[in-house]
Amino acid sequence: MKGIFIMYLKNMRNSKESIMERFEEWTIRKRKLDDLNPYKFAREINIDENEAIYFFKELETEGYLIGYIICDCPACGNECYVEHYNIDNLYECEECEELINIRNLRKKDVSYSINKEMLVNGIKKCVNPIELMLEEHNEKVIRIDRNKGVDSIKGKIKTKDEGVIKMERKSTRIFISHSEKDKVIVRKLIRLLHDIGIPKQKEFIFCSSYEGYNVPPGEDISEYIRKEFDENILVIFMLSENFYNSPACLCEMGAVWVKTKKHIPLLIPPFQFKEIKGFLNSNTRGIHINKSEGLDSFSKKITEEFNLPNIDITIWGNDKRDFLEDIKNLLEG
Numbered sequence: 219m220k221g222i223f224i225m226y227l228k229n230m231r232n233s234k235e236s237i238m239e240r241f242e243e244w245t246i247r248k249r250k251l252d253d254l255n256p257y258k259f260a261r262e263i264n265i266d267e268n269e270a271i272y273f274f275k276e277l278e279t280e281g282y283l284i285g286y287i288i289c290d291c292p293a294c295g296n297e298c299y300v301e302h303y304n305i306d307n308l309y310e311c312e313e314c315e316e317l318i319n320i321r322n323l324r325k326k327d328v329s330y331s332i333n334k335e336m337l338v339n340g341i342k343k344c345v346n347p348i349e350l351m352l353e354e355h356n357e358k359v360i361r362i363d364r365n366k367g368v369d370s371i372k373g374k375i376k377t378k379d380e381g382v383i384k385m386e387r388k389s390t391r392i393f394i395s396h397s398e399k400d401k402v403i404v405r406k407l408i409r410l411l412h413d414i415g416i417p418k419q420k421e422f423i424f425c426s427s428y429e430g431y432n433v434p435p436g437e438d439i440s441e442y443i444r445k446e447f448d449e450n451i452l453v454i455f456m457l458s459e460n461f462y463n464s465p466a467c468l469c470e471m472g473a474v475w476v477k478t479k480k481h482i483p484l485l486i487p488p489f490q491f492k493e494i495k496g497f498l499n500s501n502t503r504g505i506h507i508n509k510s511e512g513l514d515s516f517s518k519k520i521t522e523e524f525n526l527p528n529i530d531i532t533i534w535g536n537d538k539r540d541f542l543e544d545i546k547n548l549l550e551g
């Protein structure tokens with residue numbers, strides 16, 4: 219034990235503060251909040267690998283970073299990112315949905331993501347940079363001042379305690395973030411949400427392409443999002459090539475991502491998990507819109523979030539079948 223400790227000390231040539239500074243610069247330069255690799259970091263800023271590993275682990279312990287091990291799924295070979303603190307020892311492959319015992323996985327590499335909750339909710343010691351695309355289409359970097367903590371970004375971002383209405387349901391509203399070009403599929407999704415039990419009232423859904431669920435006349439959408447949205451909004455990202463090709467969608471994703479906590483990426487085929495990028499990453503759990511099992515877990519999640527009564531299993535089966543058929547026709551047509 220003592221030997222290991224001395225080895226650590228030997229390697230710690232730089233103070234934590236000086237590494238932290240370079241870590242911030244590195245994440246801003248790379249414009250990356252996820253897939254951060256300590257070995258690459260060590261090489262790029264020219265410090266000892268052990269020092270970088272120790273630094274990343276420390277930030278993980280403090281909650282700034284979420285650590286992942288990278289493994290290949292034994293069933294389909296897909297690259298899986300498994301959280302270090304996965305408690306139940308089981309991991310569901312996002313590609314083939316196989317349940318894998320984590321102990322049977324062979325570690326290939328490690329990866330870290332910046333813990334967004336620490337940034338948005340403003341734990342006192344928060345020093346990491348937030349990279350945001352807040353204002354219109356201009357990309358913008360907001361730094362949290364080391365000493366003032368989250369106070370330094372007050373007014374720019376709504377923090378946890380502001381504007382939270384106490385409700386029995388966990389989520390207050392659903393926001394459907396999508397490309398204008400996918401609006402026909404979005405209409406089907408809204409129908410499915412009603413089938414699941416979401417009331418047909420504008421207090422429950424926000425969707426820019428659906429009359430009645432969109433921005434009130436005369437209001438600007440980004441202003442509306444800033445004003446109305448808090449972390450209790452459940453965001454459904456309708457991911458497709460159209461979505462990623464739209465600067466407006468990407469800008470909206472950035473703004474919404476930082477204000478909200480719960481996200482469900484729905485993938486519109488042929489869009490694949492591995493194509494997910496930007497604020498969302500391939501670690502984010504997503505659901506293929508045309509897969510029956512995915513829709514079951516989607517329905518379960520919505521039911522839980524909005525404290526809805528359970529649907530009769532036969533009725534849900536019919537609703538789901540209709541939806542899948544509609545989607546199939548739309549995708550083929």
Ligand SMILES: [Zn+2]
Binds near residue numbers: 291
């Ligand atoms: Zn798999």
